[in-house]
Amino acid sequence: MKDLSRIRRAGLEQKVMTADEAALLFSHQMVVGASGFTKAGDSKEVLKALARRAKNETLQVTLITGASLGHDTDARLAEANALYKRMPFQVDRVLREKINKGNILFTDQHLSETAELIHGYLPYIDLAVIEAAYIEEDGSIVPTTSVGNSVSFAATAKKVIIEINTAVPCEIYGLHDIFLQENYPHRNFIPIISAEVRVGRKSIALDPEKIAAIVFTHQTDSPADIAPPDAKTTAIAAHLINFFENEVKTGRLTDRLLPLQAGIGKVANAVLAGLEKGNFYDLSMYSEVLQDSTFDLIDSGKLRFASASSITVSESCYKRIFDNLDTYREKIVLRPQNISNAPGLIRRLGIIAINTAIEFDIYGNVNSTHIAGTHIMNGIGGSGDFARNAYLSIFVTQAASKEDKISHLLPMVSHVDHNEHDVDVLVTDFGLADLRGLAPRERALLIINNCAHPDYKQELLSYFERACELRQGQTPHILEEAFSWHTRLRETGTMKRI
Amino acid sequence: MKDLSRIRRAGLEQKVMTADEAALLFSHQMVVGASGFTKAGDSKEVLKALARRAKNETLQVTLITGASLGHDTDARLAEANALYKRMPFQVDRVLREKINKGNILFTDQHLSETAELIHGYLPYIDLAVIEAAYIEEDGSIVPTTSVGNSVSFAATAKKVIIEINTAVPCEIYGLHDIFLQENYPHRNFIPIISAEVRVGRKSIALDPEKIAAIVFTHQTDSPADIAPPDAKTTAIAAHLINFFENEVKTGRLTDRLLPLQAGIGKVANAVLAGLEKGNFYDLSMYSEVLQDSTFDLIDSGKLRFASASSITVSESCYKRIFDNLDTYREKIVLRPQNISNAPGLIRRLGIIAINTAIEFDIYGNVNSTHIAGTHIMNGIGGSGDFARNAYLSIFVTQAASKEDKISHLLPMVSHVDHNEHDVDVLVTDFGLADLRGLAPRERALLIINNCAHPDYKQELLSYFERACELRQGQTPHILEEAFSWHTRLRETGTMKRI
C-alpha cells in the first residue's frame, strides 16, 4: 500500500504519515479545501481521521469541496460536529438533517463559482486535502477520478495534504486537462470550441514546499447507486428522444445533436441509454459527471467524446474504465469544475442541458433544491450554470410521487432555482412541453395539458383560470392560494382535496 | 430630409418611399424584427405608420426588438391592436397594461438569448425595420445609437425596411463593433478580453436584394428622463462607493475596479456620479446602456472606455456626443446585445454588475419584474445575464416606498428573477449587506439588520425567528405567511399592521 514509487519528487517521502497523524494538522476554525466531486476522487482517509479527532475535542472547520463526497464522509464529519460550514454542494442524509436543523451552515453555490470565490473573496484555504494518483518529479500532482476545485485549492492553500490512492492506476495520467484561469483583470479566453479540445497540462501544479503530509490509501470511490430504469424514467426518456428526433426532422438539430450535459440520476441514465437506439451518431458530452451510460454509449460507438469534471460509476464500470484506460483516454477528459461548468463555454458550445427538478410550476419555474420551500435536498449544483446559459435547457421529473399524493407540478413552486426564462423544455412521465418563445399564459396551458398527472390536471387548470380572472397580470397568481397545495400536504398527508 | 447621398449603393434609391407606403409591406401574423434598444436607434416612422394602418384593419404582428422603443411607439402599436406578441423587453405604460390584462402576449427574455432564438428556433423574421445612419456601397448598413438585435435581423429576415435617420451624422461610422456569431456547432470564441477590444466590422452586412423599402426620417431618439439624485439614491450610492473603497483597502479590487455594468435609472446614474470623487481611475464599463453619467465620467478623465449596446441620454448629452464624435469614437463602442450581454464575456471580464430590484427578500432573492407576483413592470432585460455570471452581482433598491407603506424587503419575494446564488450584495438607502460566502440563515440576519426600513425591521426579524423555530430548514419559511405582506397591502393599502 505504501508504494513510494508514487512519490517521484525526491525528499517528499519524509512527509509520509498516517491519516491520524495528518489529522493533527487541522485546527479549530480552519478553512479546509478538499478534492471530491460527486463521490469521485475524494479523500478516503484524512477527512475520516478528522472526524475521529473531532469527536473528542472542539474542532470545527469550514469545508469546501468540489461537490459531494463519498464513503459517508460528510455523515461522519457532521456526526462528529466537525463542520461549521459546508460548501458548495452535498448529498448526504445525515449532513442534510443537521443543515436543515440549523446546526451546520451550508452555502449552496453554482459549481462554477466556487473557484471564483476561492481566488477572489473567501478567506485563504488553510489546508487542502487532495487525492492523487501520484506526485510527479516537479511536485505537481496527478489527480484521480475527479478534478473539481483541486486546481484552485493547490494554487491557493497554505498547506496541502496529499492522499495517494494506489487503487487508481498511474496510467490515469493523461485523462485530465488542467487549466488555471488567470485572476482578474488578466483573464484570457478559454480556447475550447469542442468537447474534445484540450487546453492545459496533465497534472496540477503544486509548490512541493506546501506539502505538509502524504497519506496512502487503497480504497476505490464509493460506487454510484444507479436505480434501474422503471416505467416512469423510461417514459420520460421516450418523450425526450422523440423530441430530439423531431428537432432533427425540422432541421433545428442534426443527428449529431449538440454537446449533452446530463444531471446525475436514473433519468439521465435512461435518456442516454435511449440515444443508443435511433439514428444519432458522433455525439458528444460536455457535462459535469460521467455515469455508466456514458461509457455504454462510447462502447456502442455512438458517443465520440465526453468531457466532465468527474467519473461516478458503478463498481463494474469503474473496473472496466481502469482496465481500458488506453482506449478511454482518447474518448474522455476531466476538467476543473469552473471549466466544465464555465458559462461562456456552455453558451459557446450550444449545450443541451438535462437536469432534474424536485417540483415545477405552471409557468415553468423550477425548484431543484428545497422540499416545501424550506428543507434543502442536495443543492443547486451545476444546474444553474447550465440552465441559464445552455442552448436548450430541459428539466425532467416524475409528474407525481408517493402514491401520487405529491404532485410535482404546482400552482407555484415553493422555491425558485430556475425561473421561466431559463427553462425551455419540461418533461414528465406524462409528456413534454416545448416552451421556447412562449409567454407565461401560453406556457401554463401547455405545461398543464402536457405534463400534469391526471389527478391534478383539473385543479391546476382551475387555479390558472381563476388567477387570470381574479388577479390578471403577465403571470396570473392568487398569492394566498399559491402554496395551498404544500400546506394541504403538510396538514393532511396528500395534495389531493379530500 | 431625403438625403440621397446616404444611399451609397447604386440602384437602391428606387426603394425610397413614405412610411405609409412601407407600412403596406406588413401583413397579418407576420413576425417583425425592429431595431431599438432602450429607446435608442429605434424606428421613428415605419412602426408608427404600421400602428396607423392597424387601426383600420385586422393586422397583428409578433414584434421582436432589441429592447424598449421610444416615442410612444409601443403605446401606439398596443392601442391600435397591432401586437399579437411582443418580445424580449418593453417599458411602456399602455403596452404593459394590455399585457397584464392578457390582451397582448409578452415573452420576457434574457437579452442575450433572443439572438439565439432568432438563429435557432423562432420562425423566420418576415420583415425587419432597422434604423441606419446610411447605406454603404456594398449594401451594408451603418447603425445609429444602438445595435441591439439588428445584426441577427439583417442576417435572417426575409425582407428589410431601412429607416435612414438624417438627424444622426454620418460620422457615427466607426462607433460600432459588428460581430456575428457562427451558428452551432461551428461557433468560435469571441476574442474580447477587455472592454475596448474590437473584433468586428463597422457596418452590418445586408444583402441589398432584401431591402424592400427605404424611408427617411429626421427625428432624434426619445431623450432619457433622468430623475435628479435624491436623498435615497444618494444614500444608496454612498453605501456602494464606501463598499468599493473598502474592497480596494482589503486588496480584493484596485482603484481601477473591474468593468462596470449599470442598469438604467437614477440609482445607476448616482453611483457612477459618485465614482467621480475618490481615488478611482482608469475605469471601464462593459454594460448594455450608456447614460449621461458615462459621458460625464469620460469627460472627467475617470473612465477609460465604455462598451454597450446603446446610448440612451438626455437631449443635451445627445447633442454633446454628436458634436464630439471624433473624441468619443475612441472611448466607446456599441455592440450587438448578444455580445454586450454574452455570459462568457461577463464572467471573463469579471464584471461588477449593478441592477435595480423591485423587491428582495430576507434570503436575498430578487424580484426585478413583477408587482405583487402577477403584474409585469418592464421585464428581466439583461439583469439575468449579468447577475448570474458577474464577478460581483449587486442589487439596489429603496428600502420602502409610497410613504413607507410598501416595504421592498419582504419575507419572501412574490416573484423570483434572481435567486440567492446570484445576489452578492444588496443595497438600500439604509445600508449594504455583503452576502458573499454566506448561508441563507446568515444572509437573513445581515440583510434585515443592514437593509430594512426601520418600520419593518422588527417584523422581519420576528418572521425569520418564527420560521426557524416552526419550520426549520436551510431556508426557513412559513409558507402560509410568506406572502401575507402583499395580501395586507392589497387589502388595506399598506404593508404595516394597523
Ligand SMILES: CC(C)(COP(=O)(O)OP(=O)(O)OC[C@H]1O[C@@H](n2cnc3c(N)ncnc32)[C@H](O)[C@@H]1OP(=O)(O)O)[C@@H](O)C(=O)NCCC(=O)NCCS
Ligand atoms: C432535484 C434532485 C433532488 C432530484 O433528485 P431525484 O432523486 O432524481 O428526484 P425524485 O423525483 O426521485 O425525488 C424527489 C423526492 O422529493 C420528494 N418530493 C418532491 N416534492 C415534494 C414535496 N412537495 N414535499 C415532499 N416531498 C417532495 C419526492 O417524493 C421524492 O422523494 P423520494 O426521494 O423519497 O422518492 C436532484 O436531481 C438534485 O439534487 N439536483 C440538483 C443538482 C443538479 O441539478 N445538478 C446538476 C448536475 S449534477
Ligand SMILES: CC(C)(COP(=O)(O)OP(=O)(O)OC[C@H]1O[C@@H](n2cnc3c(N)ncnc32)[C@H](O)[C@@H]1OP(=O)(O)O)[C@@H](O)C(=O)NCCC(=O)NCCS
Ligand atoms: C426593477 C425596475 C422596475 C426598478 O425600477 P425603478 O423605477 O428604478 O424602481 P423604483 O423602486 O423607483 O420603482 C418601483 C415601483 O414599484 C413599486 N412597488 C414596489 N413593490 C411594490 C409592491 N409590492 N406593490 C406595489 N408596488 C410596488 C414602487 O412603489 C415603485 O412605484 P413608483 O414607480 O410608482 O414609485 C427596473 O430597474 C427594471 O425594469 N429592471 C429590470 C431590467 C433590468 O434590470 N435591466 C438591467 C439592465 S438595463
